[in-house]
Amino acid sequence: MIKMKFIFAADPPKTSLIFRQFRYLPYLLKNKILYLLLAGSFFVSAKTKAQVLTITDAIETAKINYGTLKAKANYVNASKATVQQSVKDYLPNLNLSLQQDYGTVNGQNGPLYGLGGLGVASSGLPLGNQNWNAAFGALYLTNVNWDFFAFGRAREKINVAKSTVIRDESDLSQEFFQHEIRVAGAYLNLLAAQRLTRSWQNNLIRATAIKQVVVTRAKNGLIAGVDSSLANAEVSNAKIAITRAKDFEQEQANRLAVLMGVEQQSFILDTVFIAKIPISFADSIHMPAENHPLLTYYSNRIALSNQQAKYYHTLSMPVFTAFGVFQTRGSGFSSNYAQDQRAYTGSFTDGIKPVRSNYLLGVGVVWNMTNVLRIRHQVLSQKFVSNALQNEYDLVDQQIKNQLILSNNKIQNALANYQEAPIQIKSATDAYIQKSTLYKNGLSNIVDLTQALYILNRAETDRDIAYSNVWQGLLLKAAATGDFNLFTSSF
Incomplete structure (x- = not known):
């Protein structure tokens, strides 16, 4: 668009007649170019907007692409097929x-046992000769x-298969829930990393500006040459810091891409998480919900183990066959x-x-009588497994409760830092401007100016982290309560 405008702004025709005939052409071209510029600007804006990856889009993409979720969905399908198999196992056997x-x-008189089906069923009278x-x-x-x-053996086998389906479905649900938390956490970490990179880039711009002033004053003999060396060192340090920030940003982008099941790329993220804090923190929630996806999964594991113990008990009973x-x-x-x-x-x-x-x-x-002795210990073993699963449930329940307490504390601490961040930014900015002005007028030294620059950069990074930590605290609370809507409803 700019090239087109530059071409149309070239020297006008030298013949006055031609110039008079096209005296309105510049206005037409100007309006046309303006129209094209506006259209192009709208297209670029729409394209940029379409490329923004929202946290909801990231989660939905992860649900579709992530390998673990696909695998557990197939486990659920396999368990459902096993239920149908267990139902069909009760049907009579029909052999043709x-x-x-x-x-x-x-033939020959004498005993014979067709061990393993290897005997020949030749029938005939025993003759004197072969x-x-x-x-x-x-x-x-x-x-x-x-x-x-068989004293409920088929029924209990079907119940075991159904309990397996319930367990695998709850496993898939809790994996979905935890993956939502993981993707959201990776999203916030990448957004914070991008903001930190931006802060370090601003720091490099300020350090470069200081270097130019210092070099100019040193060349004119107004300050010592060592100030120029210190300014060069500060610029190099700022460049190294940017490289480290970019490296951290790339690591976070890689983690988000892995969780989404896509190739690593430069993500353009939604800035809502650095523009405002959550509208609600659900302060009335103090205990994890009973239907927490993770607790539900552990509870269904116990139910499956108990059902298996019932099924094993039926294996010691006789079987009536028609x-x-x-x-x-x-x-x-x-x-x-x-x-x-x-x-x-x-x-x-x-x-x-x-x-x-x-x-x-x-x-x-x-009725195999010795099965009573064998199955008794098998049932006892399964009951111990149920007790072990109950212990794991209690452990997870306690961890979730402690995580909820921790999330409330983190939210309070993050809010306190969020409130202090603007004060720190304003004070650090004022101090930097003051020291910069004093140094330019020869009333301060390079050490004080560098210290002010460092304090300002620290304030900016603390501000970027403060916003992210508030959302991270709310995300931790959503994970503890088992309700991801607690996080998504606060945008």
């Missing part, structure tokens, strides 16, 4: 089996078995094969054709 075989049927007559056979089987009563079997067999060996070993066929279709069927219905009970 089909097999078609080819082999011999030599033979290798072989034919096709088939077995078609349907089996149903249902543990219909079962039914229907099977059909086919064989290439005839019914008189015992009398005539030639009464068989090698036909595949004849061998697999169903010819005999059986069914079986029954009810059974299985």
